[in-house]
Amino acid sequence: MTPSAPPAAGVRTPWEDLPHLVRDALAHVLGTPVTHAETQPGGFSPGVAARVRTVEGRRAFVKAVSAETNPHSPDFHRAEARNAAALPPTVPAPRLLGTYDDGTWVALVFEDVPGRQPHVPWREAELRPVLDAVTELSRTLTPCPVPTAPPAAESLAETFDGWRHLLDTAPAPTPAVDPWAAANLPRLAELAAPWPEATAGDTLAHADLRADNMLLTPDGRVVFVDWPHALRAAPWFDLLLMLPCVRAQGGPDPEEVFTRHPLGREADPDAVTTALAALAGFFVEHSLRPAPPGLPTLRPFQQAQGDAALAWLRTRLGPGRA
Template identity: 35%
Template sequence: MNLDGATAERVRRILGSPVVRARAVTDRGYAPNQRWVVRTGAGRSAFVKVARAPLTASWLRAEHAVYSGLSAAFLPELLGWDDDGAEPLLVLEDLTDATWPPPWTRDSVDAVLRTLDEVHATPLDLPVIGTDHHAAAGWPVVAEDPGPFLSLGLCSPAWLDRALPVLLEAATPEALTGTATLHLDVRSDNLCLRGGAAVLFDWNHAALGNPQLDVAFWLPSLHAEGGPRPEDVLDLDPAMAALVAGLFAARAGLPPIPTAPRVRVVQRAQLGTALPWVVRVLDLPPPDGDPV
């Protein structure tokens, strides 16, 4: 994926020097944006992200609003922004030389937890999560149409019939609410480590809510990448495990998204650790007797 001339010119106007080298970034993020690390004739490097669709353009504008409204160590430095009304362009500092997990160590896990504590204590003007948030709809959606979830082969219909009442009761929507600043998309492709702390990217889902949510939605991907089990990282409200597992259970078995084909793959991997987690936390029988 080459950097086209029009995009290169927009970057030149922001950085004040022509782009002489551009490397496409294809191993971060799952939205259909285009990403590059560029170097200018003046020797400056930067990370560039362009939204090519209306939905992702709205997400990029939301992300830019966070960067422009706050300067903090857990944010990359904002170098520039250009919104032509159709395909907004964001330019951030280049953090290629930072540490990008996995692999995970206890020190790196603790670094993310400390950074999330800082995020949660930082006031921002953001939308407030309500009990109608999509994270509350997981197990109710599965109960209404269990086909996509069962198609994943993680349990039998009989096991689901027995477990659903417990899962529905545990996944209380009220557990979503709160006043903490949340990133709401903490995964290894959205963070790096620098100076013993985490730097977080992709703030388009940021909102105000229960601070346990950020940790809870990170833990399944952490474990899937070789990190510790969720309950070995932090003792969370059981509702968190139920809400997280429900969200992935309702989505992982749906058809692939043509513009973002890796999303279902990632959701399936996260469900693969989130479902055993909620089974252990709620003391449910292992699906069909298989070890959890």
């Protein structure tokens, strides 16, 4: 399948544009000043994302953002710092080394994990170990080891009612909405309505698994990065959220992958369908919003995921219900 999603990319801030005060603070975290920084591609942060090396040869990964670039991004970095610090050492995620927060700039320093993002379009030889790693991640994080992680019903309360929002606010379906979805808005809103109960569980979910949020290491591991959205949900929730993106980036049919996957086989089919309906509504409704500052490809990326999620939902509903 040809990818339909644009690259997952924000407008990166060069390392050199960091204020001297921030760079001095990061030098304190690392022990010596940074002498080399290489901006990393992929991901929706509009700030700095760079592998760095210090005077003494120490390596790290630094991400930093200013409220002036995007007013919401600093809060995401703060949430990621809290979540990363609370993750058990058994979780395949980079260790947090330190932070800086002056109220405007927020910077995080992580260990540098040798590795690369999976290829897009997805390749079967890379997707297979990622799917295995998602299984292991769910097992490792059940029961939820982070007591402060919010349940999905709380964390997603403002975002997972997309169909209801479209139904209540749109005087007529916009041409950008899939014709089948536009004709079935009341039904989709009703189908998705019980999503808080459907997604409930005691697994810590990453809740944003995409190709640009994982690294394949030379020794065969899969390391999951970027944890600002972590929440408590059903064991299969991460798999469900990931597969529309995989499909939009040239991967296989999500229904086939989900039903063959250990987490999918153990899931309540009705709960999965309800959660998928809510996920599709989230992507579709958000794709219609104006682009956030510094994130020009976010809305087209969400539209591609919405298209994939809708197609998957129609498959699950079957010919008699789609």
